[in-house]
Amino acid sequence: MDLNLFTLIGEIVVICILVVLVLMIITSVLGLILLKNKKLVFPRILLFTLNITYPSLKSILKLLQFDDLAIDRISIDLRNRLNKDKFKELNSEDVIVVLPHCLRSTDCPAKLGTSGLECLKCGKCPIGIFKEICDKKNIGVYIVPGSTFMKNIIRKREFKGVIGVACPVDLNNAMTTLENYVTQGVYLLNDGCINTLVDVDEVIDLINVTKPVTTYTKEDFM
Ligand code: SF4
Structure with a gap:
C-alpha cells in the first residue's frame, strides 16, 4: 500500500x-x-x-x-412526543399494551402461556388494574418476559399502536424496533426481576386516550 x-x-x-x-x-x-x-x-x-x-x-x-440511561429516557420521551397526536387518533381495538413480567407480585398466581403471563386480575399488582380497563376497551394485554414473546405477538395479532412498559433500555430498543407502529412508552421507576414499579396513572391515561376516550382511574378497580 x-x-x-x-x-x-x-x-x-x-x-x-x-x-x-x-x-x-x-x-x-x-x-x-x-x-x-x-x-x-x-x-x-x-x-x-x-x-x-x-x-x-x-x-x-x-x-x-x-447516568447513561438518560439517553434512553430522551429517546423514549422524543418518540412519545412525535407519536402523541397519531396515537390519540387510534381506536382502542387497534392498540395493544405490552407489560413486563417483573411488574407482577411475588405471590402472582398467574401461569405463563404462549403469549406471556395469563393475568387472573387478583389485585396484587397494577397489571390487574391495566387488564381490567383494557378488557373493557377491547385492548389486548401482553405480559411478556422477553423479546421472543413480542415476536409471537406481532405474528399472531394485527395492531396499529402499542403502549409499552419496560426498563429504559428495553423500552427504547422496543420502540426503535417497532418504528412502523404508533408507540407510546412508559419506563419503569426501578430495576429488578419482580415487584418493579411504574407510574400507574401515566399508563391508565394512555389507555384512556384511545378511542372511545374514557376516564377510568385506578381507584375504580381497587
Ligand atoms: S394482578 Fe395478575 S399479574 Fe398481578 S399478581 Fe395478580 S394475577 Fe399476577
Whole structure:
C-alpha cells in the first residue's frame, strides 16, 4: 500500500470522527433542552442524531460515570412526543399494551402461556388494574418476559399502536424496533426481576386516550 492510500484512509477516519463528534454535540444540546425544559427542538434531527450516536454516547456517559440511561429516557420521551397526536387518533381495538413480567407480585398466581403471563386480575399488582380497563376497551394485554414473546405477538395479532412498559433500555430498543407502529412508552421507576414499579396513572391515561376516550382511574378497580 502506498503512502497516498494511507493518507486517504487517515483523512477519512478523521472526517468520520469529526462528523460523529458534531452529531454527539447536536444530540447532547437538543437532548438537554428536551430533558430540562421539556421543550422539543428539531425533533426529527434529534431522532436521527440519537439513532446514529446512541452507542458512542452511552459508552462516554458510562466512562464518565454519568447516568447513561438518560439517553434512553430522551429517546423514549422524543418518540412519545412525535407519536402523541397519531396515537390519540387510534381506536382502542387497534392498540395493544405490552407489560413486563417483573411488574407482577411475588405471590402472582398467574401461569405463563404462549403469549406471556395469563393475568387472573387478583389485585396484587397494577397489571390487574391495566387488564381490567383494557378488557373493557377491547385492548389486548401482553405480559411478556422477553423479546421472543413480542415476536409471537406481532405474528399472531394485527395492531396499529402499542403502549409499552419496560426498563429504559428495553423500552427504547422496543420502540426503535417497532418504528412502523404508533408507540407510546412508559419506563419503569426501578430495576429488578419482580415487584418493579411504574407510574400507574401515566399508563391508565394512555389507555384512556384511545378511542372511545374514557376516564377510568385506578381507584375504580381497587
Ligand atoms: S394482578 Fe395478575 S399479574 Fe398481578 S399478581 Fe395478580 S394475577 Fe399476577
